[in-house]
Amino acid sequence: MSVGTVADAAQRTRRQGLADSWRGFRTAARLGWQTEANWTDPVLFGIYSVAKPVGAALILVFMVDIIAAGNADPALRAFVVTGSALWSFVIAGIAGLATSILDDRERYRTLKYLYVSPNSLLLLLLGRGMARVSIGAFGAVITLIIGVLFLGVPFDLARVDWGLTLIAMTLGLLGVLSLGLVLAAITVQLRQDAWNYPEAVAGALFLIVGAVFPLLVLPALVQWLGLAMPLTWWLEGVRQGLFPGSLSSIGGQGAVYTELTGSAAPGSAEIVLMLAVTTAAMLALAAVTFRWSEHSAREKGVFDMITGS
Numbered sequence: 001m002s003v004g005t006v007a008d009a010a011q012r013t014r015r016q017g018l019a020d021s022w023r024g025f026r027t028a029a030r031l032g033w034q035t036e037a038n039w040t041d042p043v044l045f046g047i048y049s050v051a052k053p054v055g056a057a058l059i060l061v062f063m064v065d066i067i068a069a070g071n072a073d074p075a076l077r078a079f080v081v082t083g084s085a086l087w088s089f090v091i092a093g094i095a096g097l098a099t100s101i102l103d104d105r106e107r108y109r110t111l112k113y114l115y116v117s118p119n120s121l122l123l124l125l126l127g128r129g130m131a132r133v134s135i136g137a138f139g140a141v142i143t144l145i146i147g148v149l150f151l152g153v154p155f156d157l158a159r160v161d162w163g164l165t166l167i168a169m170t171l172g173l174l175g176v177l178s179l180g181l182v183l184a185a186i187t188v189q190l191r192q193d194a195w196n197y198p199e200a201v202a203g204a205l206f207l208i209v210g211a212v213f214p215l216l217v218l219p220a221l222v223q224w225l226g227l228a229m230p231l232t233w234w235l236e237g238v239r240q241g242l243f244p245g246s247l248s249s250i251g252g253q254g255a256v257y258t259e260l261t262g263s264a265a266p267g268s269a270e271i272v273l274m275l276a277v278t279t280a281a282m283l284a285l286a287a288v289t290f291r292w293s294e295h296s297a298r299e300k301g302v303f304d305m306i307t308g309s
Helices: 004-037 041-069 074-107 111-115 122-148 162-188 192-208 220-227 230-242 256-261 268-300
Strands: none
Touching: 004 041, 004 122, 004 256, 041 074, 041 122, 074 111, 074 122, 074 220, 074 230, 111 122, 111 220, 122 268, 162 192, 162 230, 162 268, 192 220, 220 256, 230 268
8 A cells, every 4th residue: 555545544534533523513512502492492591591691780780880879980880791791601611511511420311321422522521511602602792782782881883802802702712611621520520419519610710800890809819819810811801802991800009910010901912912821721721630530530430320419
């Protein structure tokens, strides 16, 4: 057999492998969507998917208005609404992947069959996660629209920094899915009692990454932790992209960032750089953690167990 023939065969094998991976990912995404939406009709499911993030945003906005005695700065409203809207991605990506593990192992009892299927468990989890993220995206967009139309959020389409917004969203979603994989890897090792852990972790992150209030209100040690998270830089990047010159969740008088750099707020280039660095670090952590967890679970036979207590 000639070298050219071997090379052609190898190339065909790689193409077939990519096609199989794409087919597995697409099937997993479709399964995730059906799992999320098969309990009701599309209209009711759409209302349910939108009501939760919109309700959360309205609660926060009204709290701000009450505290400010009805004179809340529109920039502050934009800060709160944007953070609340984007958090739909976090709940879907972080909690969604871990919940998929628990669903498949405890409720449907199919995790062991998925694990021995031709596609990798990682690929299947990402497919399931993308279905949840798409639902989160729908809620986030609706929340932003309601904020602009009815809550006085100042939005000027001509001033939007589309480049920063696109880069921040792309890297930010990678960071969200990476955190979701870390949590999913840990969840594999836990018992059925872990049902509430994913949202508990997401709730804890809500406090330390500048989602609805700036980091400067937190203790210095917690601010350092927030600055090491890709979610912090993602939120800052999307806010500055959609609302240039808006309130910063990272800088400000008394903030660790400002004391360290002497700058009131990070610029676009710095946001992108820090987001890329923290996302890369989280991707590496996710790869190592997931590989360790998969090996440990296989050795212990966890994939075959129903851990309900």
